[in-house]
Amino acid sequence: MTKILHLTCSPRGQASESYRLSQKIVGYLLDSEPTATVIIRPISGVPDIDESYATALGATERSYLEMFVEGSMSRSEELIQELESADFVVIATPMHNFTVPAALKAWIDHVVRVRRTFDVTAQGKLGALRDRPVFVAVSSGGRFSGDRAHQPDFLTPYLKAILGTIGLHDLTFFSVEGSALGPDALVAARTKADQAMQRFFLRFAPNSTGVFQQAV
Numbered sequence: 001m002t003k004i005l006h007l008t009c010s011p012r013g014q015a016s017e018s019y020r021l022s023q024k025i026v027g028y029l030l031d032s033e034p035t036a037t038v039i040i041r042p043i044s045g046v047p048d049i050d051e052s053y054a055t056a057l058g059a060t061e062r063s064y065l066e067m068f069v070e071g072s073m074s075r076s077e078e079l080i081q082e083l084e085s086a087d088f089v090v091i092a093t094p095m096h097n098f099t100v101p102a103a104l105k106a107w108i109d110h111v112v113r114v115r116r117t118f119d120v121t122a123q124g125k126l127g128a129l130r131d132r133p134v135f136v137a138v139s140s141g142g143r144f145s146g147d148r149a150h151q152p153d154f155l156t157p158y159l160k161a162i163l164g165t166i167g168l169h170d171l172t173f174f175s176v177e178g179s180a181l182g183p184d185a186l187v188a189a190r191t192k193a194d195q196a197m198q199r200f201f202l203r204f205a206p207n208s209t210g211v212f213q214q215a216v
Contacts, residue, residue: 002036004029005086007043009093009104010139017139017176017186021193022092025135025174028201029088041082043107047072057114076110083111088133089168091159095140099154108162117166127167134163136173141180172200 006026010016030036050072083089093104100108111117119126136159144153160171176193178185 002033002087003085004033004036004038004088004090005082006038006040007089007091007093007104007107008040009043009091009101009107011044011101011103013042013044016092016094017179018092018094018137021139021174021176022090022135022137024194024197025090025137028197029090029135031201033087036087039082039086044103046079046103046106046110047075048106049076049109072110076113076116079107079110080113080117084129086132088135090135090137092137093139093155095138095144095153095155098144098152099158112162112166125165127165129167131167131170134168134171136171138173138175138177139179140175140177143177143181145175145177174200 004026006022008014008016008019008022010018013019026038030038053072053076056073091104094101096102114120117128119128136156138155140151142151143149144151144155156173163169163171174193174196176186176189178189
């Protein structure tokens with residue numbers, strides 16, 4: 001059974017612009033995989049990592065395994081297993097202060113874990129997870145891309161780098177930018193995002209492994 005993991009990060013929940021955009025992405029995926037199961041994970045309540053988690057990262061392998069049941073380490077394992085079981089990942093996130101919100105950073109801190117989702121080698125960090133399509137629906141009050149951008153974008157390069165660390169390289173971003181610039185700007189941003197999604201999902205289709213590639 002195909003699984004779609006839908007992460008929602010906005011404190012505004014289903015009223016948020018990022019959630020609205022992500023729901024459209026999920027809809028396109030369900031068009032391709034009608035029997036897929038959607039797992040909705042609001043991560044606004046994910047706690048920060050705690051002392052036992054930090055201690056375990058520096059422990060011996062035996063102690064590391066023994067500490068799984070303590071504190072936020074058990075929560076980390078739950079979130080990692082949820083991610084591992086997903087065939088597609090959809091992340092709905094606002095841009096806060098040019099980068100990811102605190103809730104998404106907390107989830108990242110739980111799932112990017114040495115000796116579990118990545119290993120440190122002589123060649124650098126090596127991701128341990130199977131790659132799969134990750135779609136990121138971003139909303140922002142200002143514009144951060146294109147000729148009319150008025151603010152920097154640390155969210156996109158950060159997510160590419162940090163998710164790539166654990167083996168997730170197949171990232172596609174869609175965005176609604178300038179939502180705080182008035183009703184007309186918001187309508188235009190939504191239209192632009194809708195058109196980008198239509199072009200992508202009409203041009204690309206998942207192959208037998210779930211990886212999107214150009215349709216012939």
